[in-house]
Amino acid sequence: MSTQAPLLAVANLTMRFGGLTAVSALSFQARSGEITAVIGPNGAGKTTVFNCITGFYRPTSGGLTLTRPDGVQLALQSLPGHRIARTAKVARTFQNIRLFAGMTVLENLMVAQHNMMMPTVIGGLLAVFGLGSYRSKQRVAIDRARHWLNEIGLLNRADDPAGALPYGAQRRLEIARAMCTGPVLLCLDEPAAGLNPRESDELSDLLMRIRGDGCSLLLIEHDMGVVMRISDHVVVLDHGKKISDGTPTEVRNDPKVIAAYLGEGDEDEETPAGAEAAA
Amino acid sequence: MSKYPAALGGKSQPPALVRVVRDAGLSAIVAFGLFASMIGLRLFPTGNGMKLHYRWLMLAAVVVAVFAGRVIMLTWRANRPAGTPQPRRIAEAINHAGKYVGAVFLIAAATLPLYGGRYFIDTGILVMTYVMLGWGLTIVVGLAGLLDLGYVAFYAVGAYSYALLSTTYHLGFWTTLPIAGLLAAVWGILLGFPVLRLRGDYLAIVTLAFGEIIRVVLINWTSFTGGPNGITDIPRPTLFGLKFNGSGDPDTFAAFFGIDYSLTQRVVFLYYVIFGLALLTNWVSLRLRRLPLGRAWEALREDEIACRALGINVTVTKLTAFAIGAMFGGFAGAFFATRQAFVSPESFNFGESALVLAIVVLGGLGSQLGVALAAVVMIGGSELFRDFAEYRMLVFGVGLVVMMVLRPRGLVSGRTPSIALGARKEIAAELVAQGRG
Structure with a gap:
């Protein structure tokens, strides 16, 4: 296990917005088959890290290396935005849900499988005249969508607009949509935000099932109950720097983590308050 | 009391x-x-x-x-019944009747030359041209949510492509039609590249400028386009090589079928040409909506950032929308040139873009039936009011304002899902994004 390259290796990642350093020289690893949690107080730079990994920000310096199960290594920081999901197979959800509200639940999941159904534009255009293997691909896509709808318990609402779903269901749908891209790494930005305790439990179960299917997870979360229960590995950020890294138990007992959360002995000179807002 | x-x-x-x-x-x-x-x-x-x-x-x-009007209005307002407001109920009725209305319109349009006179068919050709332009622009504005104020540029590219190719190289209409569409699509991509990163108002301004640039180039490049004088004597289209004129030659339509020549034959033929082109536009866009490409356009309108996170190439998707929308504009332009037998830059001013956009917005973004209805009302309606030329624009303006108050999302709002496990349920317009470019 230890000889194998980690799924995602973040090395010396730094992200500056003008004079503000949101993330400074951050290094950590996410191993294959594990749930890695990134936690930290508000403004610690967690979402910025996510945006760098998923191609929404270009890091100021540092490297993000993804090793796919087939051994191919990709430098995420130099891939164009849409290639992150398509080639590197890294999917993400958003802190404020970004579903296609005016499209149905099923359509949301079909859009996620766009690249599998339409590998080239020419092929996509030829499908207008019924050419190509579009029909069989669509059938496969519907089956996959049905599988995930079943998984999140929304099969009976497949034909309802996504914007009309209750909040908790929208969160689950966003996860299912990301899973429909067939990722090797799923990045979740506060998936439990706004959920009630029962919904949080269901979410934990869903995430464990996703891990069981062979997809690794990287998650930002404030709900410590969820983090401690499902994470294999926790990385703690504060003011853009890593202050702790280890198993949930180790992190929980780390004095530096306790200090960061309770604000003890914290005499930092700069407060990256804008970091979270910018992210 | x-x-x-x-x-x-x-x-x-x-x-x-x-x-x-x-x-x-x-x-x-x-x-x-x-x-x-x-x-x-x-x-x-x-x-x-x-x-x-x-x-x-x-x-x-x-x-x-x-x-008296104010008294009536206040009294009605005080005693207004609770429940679903009137416009909403009308909207639901329209949506419900949509299927039948569409079929009736299609049959009425297909049989128009049987019952309509010359003037009627001429108006029909005009309306059908705008229906086609509206359907073409719907791809860009309605599906992809990219506000394009310079659509007339592609209309002009199509028209001049046919005019120049037919007068210089003596190519026929049916040979040139695909070339005109292709050239317009290329211009669509050329326009698309610089505006990829623009959204909303900025996109609208740049596309408007693009439309004007094309027109100004057409006016000033006299050696190529004939400048303000335009291009005259553009050949008329033929039916499998049969011409429509009264010369009595064996390769004319009248002589071939052994009937007397009348001008109506050509007008009816032109009507069916544009009818066929419009149906092609409609068929392609309806079909595309149910394919991954069309779904990606709609997803782009809903949320561009989410599209990127799902691995959709936003650049390519936007450019295909511009290109395909422009292609149909180019087809319509080629038809316009062959119908008029004359093109000049004057026909391609901003007013045309605005009119087509008004048709699309009035019809309801993304709705095929709505756009057709809006074109009939706007173009046919203004033809009806030709006798009251002074008041035409007044009636037009009041009509638009009333429409936008009663049905702010267009005649046929709401969206039909492109795919469903069970029955397709109409999606309320409130949930559907209008696109910010």
Whole structure:
């Protein structure tokens, strides 16, 4: 296990917005088959890290290396935005849900499988005249969508607009949509935000099932109950720097983590308050 | 007497009747102020100068009408029944009847030359051209949510492509039609590249400028385009090589079928050409909507960032929308050139872009039936009002304002899902994004 390259290796990642350093020289690893949690107080730079990994920000310096199960290594920081999901197979959800509200639940999941159904534009255009293997691909896509709808318990609402779903269901749908891209790494930005305790439990179960299917997870979360229960590995950020890294138990007992959360002995000179807002 | 009980501890409301009369009286005073000089006074030219007439009776009639209208409006507002508001119910009825309305319209359009006269068919050709332009622009504005104010540029590219290729190289209409569409699509991509990163208002301004640039180039590049004089003697289209003229040659339509030549034959033929082109546009866009590409366009309109996170190449997706929308504009342009047998830059001003965009917005973004209805109302309607030329624009403007108040999302709002496990359910317009470019 230890000889194998980690799924995602973040090395010396730094992200500056003008004079503000949101993330400074951050290094950590996410191993294959594990749930890695990134936690930290508000403004610690967690979402910025996510945006760098998923191609929404270009890091100021540092490297993000993804090793796919087939051994191919990709430098995420130099891939164009849409290639992150398509080639590197890294999917993400958003802190404020970004579903296609005016499209149905099923359509949301079909859009996620766009690249599998339409590998080239020419092929996509030829499908207008019924050419190509579009029909069989669509059938496969519907089956996959049905599988995930079943998984999140929304099969009976497949034909309802996504914007009309209750909040908790929208969160689950966003996860299912990301899973429909067939990722090797799923990045979740506060998936439990706004959920009630029962919904949080269901979410934990869903995430464990996703891990069981062979997809690794990287998650930002404030709900410590969820983090401690499902994470294999926790990385703690504060003011853009890593202050702790280890198993949930180790992190929980780390004095530096306790200090960061309770604000003890914290005499930092700069407060990256804008970091979270910018992210 | 009062319907409104005095507010607790506050000033008491005056009785309802008094309030209504006071309000209506105020409206009447405003109406008097506005219309006193406009209606009450009139100058007549006499042999030696002008004479002032007072029309107090007419002024009084207007003021009384305003007063009565205000009273009726206030009374109706006070006794308005609760429940679904009227426009909403009308909307639901329209959506429900949509299927039948579409079929009826299609049959009426297909059989138009059987019952319509020459003038009717000519108007039909005009309306059908705008239906086609509207359907083409719907791909860009309605599906992909990219506000394009310069659509007429592609119309012009198509028209000039046919005009130049046919007069210089003597290519026929049916050979040139695909070339014209292709050239317009290329221009669509060329326009698309610089505006990829723009959204909303900025996109609208740049596309508007692009439309103007094309027109200005057409005016000033005299050696190539003929400048403001345009291009004349553009060949008419043929039916499998059969021409439509009265020369009596064996390769004319009339001689081949052994019938007398009449101008109506050509007009009817032109009508069916544009009808076929419009149906092609409709078929392709309906089909694309159910394919991954069309779904990606709609997803782009809903949320561009989410599209990127799902691995959709936003650049390519936007460019295909521009290109395909432009291609149909180019087809329509080639048809326009062959119908008129003459093109000049004057036909491709901003007013045309605005008109097509108005048709798309009035019809309801992304709705095929709505766009067709809107084109019939706007183009056919303004033809009807041709006799009242002075008031045409006034009626037009009032009509648009009323429409936008009653149905802000267009005649046929709402969205039909492109795929469903069970029955397709209409999605309310409120949930559907309009696109910010």
